[in-house]
Amino acid sequence: MTTQDAPTLSGAATVRRPRRGRALWLLAVLGVLLALAFASITVGSRDVAWSDIAAALGGGTDGFGQAAVAKRIPRTLLAILAGAALAVSGAVMQGVTRNPLADPGILGVNMGASLAVVSGIAFFGLASATGFIWVAIAGAALSAAFVYAVGSLGRGGATPLKLALAGAATSAALLSFIRAVVLPRGDIAEGARSWQVGGVGGGTYASVAQVLPFLVVGFVVCLLAARGLNLLALGDDLAAGLGERVAVARAAASAGAVVLCGAATAVTGPIAFVGLVVPHVCRLLVGVDHRWLLPFSALGGAALVTAADVVGRIVARPEQIDVGIVTALIGAPFFIHIVRRQKVRAL
Template identity: 75%
Template sequence: MAATDAPPVPGAAHPRPRTRGKPFWLLGALVVLVALMFASITIGSREVSWPDIVAALSGSAEGFDQSAVAKRIPRTLLGLVAGAALGLSGAVMQGVTRNPLADPGILGVNMGASLAVVTGLAYFGLELATGLIWVAILGAGATAVFVYAIGSLGRGGAAPLKLALAGAATSAALASFVRAVVLPRADIADEVQSWQIGGIGGGTFDLIAPVLPFIAVGTALCLLSAHGLDLLALGDDLAAGLGAHVAAARAMASLGAVVLCGATTAVTGPIGFVGLVVPHVCRLLVGVDHRWLLPFSALGGAALLTAADVVGRIAARPGEIDVGIVTALIGAPFFIYIVRRQKVRSL
């Protein structure tokens, strides 16, 4: 293993160290992301001519086609921001728990944020620009602590399969609570039902602006945790022996991940599997050093969510498939593959 690479997540694949190829992969990721951004703006459920596309990109929104293209711009931006946040938070959660199955959706964190959002809407009349994002972050944080505590019980501590099962059970319970909150409120039922699928089709600049400061803070916390995550991969005892403040490093990284997935869920609804798939793919490309893995996971998450949104528009023309459904179709088989490949220990 190269000196620049930290040990991998226990139970995860052991990719060959790659040092010289990392700038190449970075350039390739940026090129792919730019191409997907262009595709997201130009391709939709409705065919639009090139003159209308050029006019819309120039700021014109006079005709119906130009207006359709103009609406894709904030939608694309929301996909980039949300995908980057989910990919980054998933990589951090896998590093904090040393669990190859960690993901905001699998661990129930997204559903905890969802319950908090629905409760805020139904009983407190909160709005996105005021308190709904804070409520989502608190719900995500409380759920993350609960799932980790449950998964840590018994022999072997927080084993990957135990955490996944605890997260699945918690998600099921929280989903029932969400339905219990929504059923008596017919005035918000349709809106919440559509939001729970997870999508970025309603993205506007007014919707994106309030969440950007939270995304910036969460991203900064996660990136600043890269060295600490490398040390945590060695095990708590060895990390402490090397001078790391284990509890502080884990707390800062976890806080960043919770802020990212909570804020994103408040805007897009619960979108699963991005945080599971992307870090594993990025680990194969750039190794396990979190100084590289975290930025690449953010780029990969942005690319995956943008691509999934484009696929959803094309696959069901003239309608659309919400991006949360597309990522589930991709991520569920990948989750099964990871479980079988890792041969996770039984309870």
């Protein structure tokens, strides 16, 4: 699994950041996330008062305000968890493939998870949230393996451009399969179409509790793989010379990324571009050391998805725009910028 480009070693990102500077950025991002979480609880089709928040936290559900807060709290928790999972998954995929274009959505991993869930519902009567998660993880793993195999064909191996093209083609094919499964089934068509957009509006305490163990496992695996990712950024030969078992490190990191992506997609639907945008921004703030990059990406992804959810509720009052649409509006121009920058470097 090697590529020609090593984005983690390019440009100003290679400058070492002092620990004090990283700590300040950590506090800043954490403060932004807390402010966004508060906004997510208080902002919606109708704003709520402090008394409603206090009553809802105490278990009260009387009146519109308290009921709204009681519904928004698990929604906010789900946005934070899903955003963190998708951002860390994207950062790990970029580190494993040394591909600046790697992202669960761009590489077709999200769509593989989606097809697995839709097929499970349509053909096997899948109904439990835990079942959704297991099936989504399996679909994400198969899709990731297929895209990498296709992108590795030919001269030069899995270059960033070939992986991006393979991912785009795979995503288009999988989307067609999803439509072929859903369209004849009127009983699941409406719910499946809504879920495919990607959003956190259906978040409940039950769904958060069911997905949390999978996300914890994925986060732990990815964090344990951080040192290996740092060595992989130097190239396979040098990493092996430094004592790293390249295949094991790459497989472990990939497994953690797939678990995070699959579990998040199972409960929110496919939310694209979070794993692309956030790691790139975080590298500018804290550098390329994955021991810092992965935790920062988690906070940044949580902040981005929470902000997208709040924006979607504000701009379309009293209706709402799903998170997947907002992140696509942010991420698509960013993706074009990255592609153009890589093309210029290749000239």
